[in-house]
């Protein structure tokens with residue numbers, strides 16, 4: 101499995117990219133403005149730029165990218181360079197994995213979410229019929245380059261979003277890391293990139309360690325879905341909100357921590373401590389009691405579930421988790437009612 105390479109100097113990254121003879125850049129209209137100028141790339145390199153946002157992780161945008169690849173005469177020797185957040189690395193990875201039966205691609209994440217999670221691990225995808233990541237492949241990028249300097253132009257809400265996945269990494273695999281993250285003085289509006297780089301490296305290493313043992317998500321990799329069973333249901337319900345992915349994951353982690361105690365092995369004090377720490381960082385997502393049933397039923401649409409049984413990751417302790425725990429819609433409703441209380 102290819103591991104992310106950390107690069108501190110944008111000139112170094114420009115050098116690597118400008119050395120390629122046959123590349124095409126994919127970005128969105130925001131990363132085109134905020135990130136591309138830092139790289140000072142050769143202006144003759146073809147550029148595909150799509151509108152930003154989760155709504156554009158769609159068949160429409162995928163079609164557009166394929167068309168632009170064709171227009172730029174991309175062939176089996178072309179490498180697609182995805183420069184953006186999780187939306188760009190997910191859809192760009194899928195476009196590359198399918199164009200001409202697969203061309204090489206490189207991920208250059210520009211969001212915290214992308215750096216700690218989306219750009220690593222080889223999952224590509226788009227949303228389909230309102231369902232998150234329903235169409236996609238497992239395809240490894242040829243390389244992943246992380247330039248933490250890109251984070252400087254990111255909004256506070258986007259930084260928080262990536263932070264949710266970092267908390268998840270600690271919760272499922274490393275108690276000490278979780279404690280380190282939650283005891284930090286979190287000034288997201290004025291954070292130190294140098295300090296953050298070490299944390300990003302830790303999260304990447306924790307994810308890589310899990311993915312390297314189970315690339316196709318038959319077993320252990322499922323642990324990375326902690327907070328996502330209920331988080332994705334909330335995200336599908338609020339599909340037109342502008343709230344970034346990690347905020348839904350924070351809500352999902354609260355609900356699934358609650359269930360880890362009420363159904364699983366997590367002790368009460370530990371569950372309360374975890375929920376308190378998450379609440380310290382994230383505002384709860386408001387919804388009415390009337391919406392709970394509909395949100396709960398969306399968990400059945402999760403592609404990992406079979407026959408009306410919802411599979412969920414539970415925390416056994418802080419830093420230790422188990423997968424394939426069966427939960428019912430009633431359990432999901434209870435956890436959402438707890439979250440809403």
Ligand SMILES: NC(=O)c1ccc[n+]([C@@H]2O[C@H](COP(=O)([O-])OP(=O)(O)OC[C@H]3O[C@@H](n4cnc5c(N)ncnc54)[C@H](O)[C@@H]3O)[C@@H](O)[C@H]2O)c1
Nearest residue numbers: 130134152185186187210211213214217218223250253254
């Ligand atoms: N493949 C995986 O394993 C995996 C893992 C986690 C998340 N994801 C996916 O990632 C997506 C979320 O990723 P995201 O939060 O990065 O979303 P995103 O790509 O939509 O980026 C968030 C916003 O920030 C803008 N942006 C990106 N970089 C910027 C920068 N440096 N400065 C200013 N603005 C910038 C983007 O244009 C966008 O508006 C979801 O679709 C999720 O499903 C995939």
Ligand SMILES: [Zn+2]
Nearest residue numbers: 265328345349
């Ligand atoms: Zn996620």
